[in-house]
Amino acid sequence: MPDRLARYETKLRQLQQKGRWRVLTGPGGIDFTSNDYLALAGSPRLTAGAIAALERGVPVGAGGSRLLRGNHAEHEALEAEAAAFFRSERMLYFGSGYAANLAVLSTLPQRGDIVAHDALVHASAHAGMAMGRAEAISVPHNNADAFDDAISRWRKAGGTGHPWIVVESLYSMDGDKAPLPDLAELANRHDGFLVIDEAHATGVHGAGGRGLAEELEGRENVVVLHTCGKALGASGALVGASRVLCDYLVNRASPFIYATAPSPLQAASVRQALNVVAAEPERREKLQDLVAFANRLVADRLGFAGSGSQILPVIIGDNRCAMQIAERMQADGFDIRAIRPPTVPKGTARLRIAITLNVDAPTIVRMVERLAQVMAEERP
Numbered sequence: 095m096p097d098r099l100a101r102y103e104t105k106l107r108q109l110q111q112k113g114r115w116r117v118l119t120g121p122g123g124i125d126f127t128s129n130d131y132l133a134l135a136g137s138p139r140l141t142a143g144a145i146a147a148l149e150r151g152v153p154v155g156a157g158g159s160r161l162l163r164g165n166h167a168e169h170e171a172l173e174a175e176a177a178a179f180f181r182s183e184r185m186l187y188f189g190s191g192y193a194a195n196l197a198v199l200s201t202l203p204q205r206g207d208i209v210a211h212d213a214l215v216h217a218s219a220h221a222g223m224a225m226g227r228a229e230a231i232s233v234p235h236n237n238a239d240a241f242d243d244a245i246s247r248w249r250k251a252g253g254t255g256h257p258w259i260v261v262e263s264l265y266s267m268d269g270d271k272a273p274l275p276d277l278a279e280l281a282n283r284h285d286g287f288l289v290i291d292e293a294h295a296t297g298v299h300g301a302g303g304r305g306l307a308e309e310l311e312g313r314e315n316v317v318v319l320h321t322c323g324k325a326l327g328a329s330g331a332l333v334g335a336s337r338v339l340c341d342y343l344v345n346r347a348s349p350f351i352y353a354t355a356p357s358p359l360q361a362a363s364v365r366q367a368l369n370v371v372a373a374e375p376e377r378r379e380k381l382q383d384l385v386a387f388a389n390r391l392v393a394d395r396l397g398f399a400g401s402g403s404q405i406l407p408v409i410i411g412d413n414r415c416a417m418q419i420a421e422r423m424q425a426d427g428f429d430i431r432a433i434r435p436p437t438v439p440k441g442t443a444r445l446r447i448a449i450t451l452n453v454d455a456p457t458i459v460r461m462v463e464r465l466a467q468v469m470a471e472e473r474p
């Protein structure tokens with residue numbers, strides 16, 4: 095009998111050989127990697143909000159599922175305020191964006207529907223689709239015509255249900271934006287739904303920081319996911335949808351039903367973060383200036399087109415080379431991480447540089463200058 099653990103060790107060795115071995119490391123150095131775009135996570139505003147919430151008796155733990163004793167006034171207050179802020183008919187608060195995607199995509203598309211998803215959607219969307227009852231197909235990245243073709247082909251082949259178009263408004267590893275107006279038109283024309291993951295746009299993009307889908311949110315056939323652990327600096331995710339779809343999730347989505355409700359304290363922190371986003375547009379404006387500056391610099395000094403957003407992918411290609419460059423940057427005090435397959439497509443290992451309010455323009459200049467040197471040495 096082989097050792098019980100040997101098969102895992104063999105697989106881990108294989109990952110190591112492919113340059114895909116992952117280990118946990120703490121945050122260290124200057125932040126060019128977090129999703130804390132508005133520098134809210136450790137801010138005095140959220141800290142004070144959490145202390146005030148504790149002082150008014152908001153509990154740390156919910157103690158049960160939302161459907162049992164875990165439904166707290168703080169969850170309901172957050173959902174009502176967020177629905178007004180995002181102009182959604184209703185909102186539901188989940189413990190994480192992962193759980194929210196899992197719930198939406200495993201529950202709402204029905205047998206006989208088709209789920210057409212962008213090739214680059216997040217792992218949590220894949221998990222939801224794999225758990226669901228509808229057939230799922232991958233569509234080339236950011237290609238509205240390809241969505242149209244795929245759905246038309248499915249209809250011609252006898253598809254009778256409703257199509258679901260699943261995208262991110264701002265892609266997490268590429269920083270580019272989805273053609274949302276075209277996709278919304280397609281969803282209408284094909285009698286379907288559009289699911290928009292706003293994880294990296296919420297709080298940063300769109301009028302008032304309401305995200306890139308802010309003009310579509312509230313439509314009957316649009317479902318929007320706002321994660322709360324990125325620009326909002328807390329954790330969890332808000333799903334905005336029609337009343338009937340939210341009721342359906344409450345009744346049928348196992349990640350919602352069979353999980354302890356999110357911490358009421360976190361719900362209070364998200365309320366506070368939404369207040370900051372609404373009341374302090376200057377944070378967003380300052381970030382947009384830094385982002386424009388960083389995009390220009392990356393284009394000039396590194397020869398990369400720049401994504402136009404706060405997520406700047408520097409594609410290296412080879413896994414080990416990407417790791418080597420990231421490690422050298424970390425050793426120099428810049429927290430830059432390499433992202434490798436399967437998180438990104440094979441052969442596109444990259445540095446994912448995130449611009450946040452945790453850095454200023456001179457620091458971005460120092461980082462890009464150093465990166466240009468290290469890249470020249472590692473990729474002669």
Ligand SMILES: Cc1ncc(COP(=O)(O)O)c(C=O)c1O
Pocket residue numbers: 190191192193195216218262266291293294321322323329330331
């Ligand atoms: C596009 C996208 N959707 C969903 C998630 C999951 O959100 P959370 O971290 O809140 O689980 C992430 C997180 O990385 C993401 O990038």
